[in-house]
Amino acid sequence: MAKRVRVRAPELVGAGGWLNTGGKELSLADLRGRVTVLDFWTFCCINCLHVIDELRELEEKYKDTVVVIGVHSPKFVHEADHAAVVDAVERYGVHHPVLDDPELATWKQYAVRAWPTLVVIDPEGYVVAQHAGEGHVHAIEKLVTELEAEHAAKGTLRRGEGPYVPPEPEPTDLRFPGKALVLPTGNVLVSDTTRHQLVELEPDGETVVRRIGDGTRGLVDGPAGTARFSEPQGLALLPDGRVAVADTVNHALRAYDPAGGGVSTLAGTGRQWWQGSSVSGPARETDLSSPWDVAWWADRLWIAMAGVHQLWAYDPAAGTVSVAAGTTNEGLVDGPSGEAWFAQPSGLAADGDRLWVADSETSALRWVERDGDTDGFTVRTAVGTGLFDFGHRDGPAGQALLQHPLGVTVLPDRSVAVCDTYNHALRRYDPATGEVTTLATDLREPSGAALVGDDILVVESARHRLTRLRLPEEAVRVEAVAHRTRREATEVAPGRLRLDVVFQAPPGQKLDVRYGPATRLLVSATPPELLADGAGQGTELTRELVLADTLDGGAAEGVLHVSAMAASCDDDPDIEYPACHVHQQDWGVPVRVTPAGAERLPLVLAGLDGEEARGNQE
Template sequence: MTRRPRVRAPELQGRAWINTGGKELSLAELRGRVVLLDFWTFCCVNCLHVLDELRELEEAHRDSLVIVGVHSPKFVHEAEPRAVLDAVERYGVHHPVLDDPELATWKQYAVRAWPTLVVIDPEGYVVAQHAGEGHAHAIAALVEELVAEHGARGTLRRGEGPYVPPEPEATDLRFPGKALRLPSGTFLVSDTTRHELVELAADGERVLRRIGGGERGLVDGVPSAARFSEPQGMALLPDGRVAVADTVNHALRAFDPVTGETTTLAGTGAQWWQGDATQGPGHEVPLSSPWDVAWFDGLLWIAMAGVHQLWTYDPASDRVAVAAGTTNEGLVDGPADQAWFAQPSGLAASAERLWVADSETSALRWVEREGEAYRVRTAVGTGLFDFGHRDGPAEQALFQHPLGVTVLPDGSVAVADTYNHALRRYDPASGEVTTLATDLRELSDAVIATAHGDEPGGDEILVVESARHRLTRLRLPEEAVRVEEIAHRTQREATEVAPGEVELDVVFQPPAGQKLDDRYGPSTRLLVSATPPELLADGEGQGTELRRTVRLAAGAGEGVTEGVLHVSAMAASCDDDPENEYPACHMHQQDWGVPVRVTAAGTARLALVLAGLDETADGPA
């Protein structure tokens, strides 16, 4: 093992510990174990990918490795204690979690992005830091190495870890995700945390049947045999089957309400990575965290939250294809192939528009046909870092991480404003946003119910209250609810940078046993932009080098003094084994939104760690 400078890991500080039976943990009492810190926040799909990546590693080294989640919130709602507890259960986190709402531990470890993974050896020293996803293979190899080394030296302490599971609660649904009204008048609900679909009676309460065995898996068949993994959105297909976004399986499934059979329409069960096919036969192309689906313009549209895109599936040709988005995260309108999304999580179709709840930009957007192509437009929302609860004209209105959208009979759009716990309404005719109802705990979807219990109508709506584990029936009000106006911006400490030229350096060291994969061209990619755009005078755009000199706009420091640098980096590596004819290849990628403040005393170098020990980038001290 190559020796690097030894950096003592800072102690863990936060508000409370979860999954420890009420006990506070310290690095001192974890001495003798390999410790992996996972800095995450529950709104972030990349963080959810990492949770899934780490499950196998966690199980394989349960007696020598302790994973500690450090929850570091982006949105105001994510700082609520109850919300963090819910998220830990919702996403099946089976290790201790430190609730760190003030970002105390985040700052101690100089973390700049969600997710970030930090490896600490059994003697309490930081040995590696990785930002983004796709590092599970490298971390697994490092853990094996540390276990072997410290086992031989006598500094490894094996045994049971500190994880204490919470007591299970008996409810019919557990963090349901989405709902769909079937032609029969019953409702199909994705019971996300229990990995099932549940059919409810027309009252939205009585359970008629369950589809899936309640355990993670990707298995087709009859209701008792079928397996899902955190399913979310559903949509009716023309043949009467229900398409299901099987999110953590990275698959598109189909459920037949008549026969009860579940089949797989698209996806391989593996997560899509840069370089994979972007179109082709459904069973041959990987997907990435499909979150919702909707039938629009003769195709099934898929909110591909994991890669910030919209895809389509054509049942007639059994093919999937990218329809909108570039995989860059942000809010950019325009031709569909040039638009940017940020974790699209809700879809609903009207005759002429596909409405999109773009959660990470707290935005309501739509797709419409323009000649032979599609175009993306924004109704409400400004970008990745501004959110709140504000009604009024669309250009001033604010949401907070909405997950669902529903077209109402009058042509307006209901928005499940998830982190505001409110059902909101956008009227395309007037351009106004109003609030329909409040105190709906983490609502994630809504579906038109019935007018008077028998025929479809528009005066009642069923809301999926995910954090209350139920569907709630509401009568749509004739007047809006008045709420106190609240506006927020993501609160992270700004990095002070000097006016003029700033050296942007993304630090990437291929993990041990790997090398950069340049067999088919450049192995790295860097994309840079800014909010506001005028913050940068030069250096924006895409390139292949991970180091770039950017120049702040003339007058920065006098005029534009604050903003956000958006940096997206990708590196491809493969196993460096000359004896292996078919080496395994790995993709490492991360998006950063770095708040910056221009000051005369600021740094002229901004370093971001994609993979490596964060010593060269203002690392832990």
């Protein structure tokens, strides 16, 4: 094994303290002798949730030598609330210690730039690798095997139980429910997300009629008592009377038959979609990625594919799925469906000529409509400006602010109720007037809603219940609050800025150039006036950007959006069918133009050993 530069890992500090440790404060000294994997995450980020799921097998396989530590590093203001972090740790089944770092102290010490980022620390307390993005667990497992052998030989490896202490379970009928649907019978079906079930309730929204699924995480079809889901979310009635279920962590679309009680799979393979996978085809043979909500519209079932920032569509007659809108680039760009950008679409609601979309990471309300000239679809935005502006502000739609909304519901007057999740509020957008108002506050993380007569039944996810509200004639008034992302801006010099996306194929792999360039780089800016040159797509991972002159109308600060991809395969001529991997990461880098700023912006795409490892140099 190649000799690594000795880089001492900084101490783990966070003002929010520790979770899942039984009240114990951990330090790096407590972890000495174990391989430690730090997972820098934030609970709004779908890529972070993917990594939590990727790490489950690694944690189980190496439970006597590896300790995973989550470092929660918030983007949204709500995510700095300690109670919200406690909820998220349970909601997403995080079974390892978590450091709550609301002030990003440890994030800064480890020079992290993107969510998620994984950092590997060896048994002697030195950083040996850093990986940005998801899909790196296979490389980390190889490194863990090497570290186990190396430190067993040196006598510096310590085996045994880790520091994880599970919290006490809470006896509630629902646990972090996601979405709700009123059945033709008048009963209410709820996705009981954390318990991996669907729950049918009486019209009161409280009395349990039956549970669908045995409560164990899995992908199993069959009778209601033995079927299995994995963190199901969205629900929609199909024309044949069945209920479509967005089975989020299974990356699948399921169907529940209320009449017969059975569960079947409509679409998805159980594998997560990656760049290079098919974007259309037979539904049961095509990979999906974290479907979060579903709605029947325009003669097909639309899917909010949060994991790839797109909308997909399922055609039950043809038995196929395909991309309907979005490019997989994360951001807010309107236009023809094939050119639009989304950012974790998480809520859908159909209303005749429009499909409303809660686009959570851009804190936006958007819609899809038919394009009469081309017979295609066009994406437009009602509320929201981009990835890093959010808050709670009513008024004209162009000035209104939301904070990570997860649900939308069309009201009887064709206005739209928005579950403004991180503002704990129910908001209303009126297309007729272009005004945004607040219908209700003090709702704990509302994530979905359904109409019941003159009432609206709101899923209060973090209160584990449904709350019935009378639709008010007048909206609640709240004091306006605006926020930007909590991360500090990177100071960059005016003029030319060299962007370097640093990529090194994992050990035993090489760039895959069999079908053309193995890398891709896409750059844009918010506002667009930040860049005078360098925006657009190319195949080189290095690019010279030109920041616009502030004296000539250029922006003094903004966000650089960088999306990079690299493909690698096993580098062994004796392997007939080499395993291949796609490494992809999207960054939103806040920058401020200043004369003393940096002239180079390095971003790490894949795991690096040795001299590129980050930390405090010893």
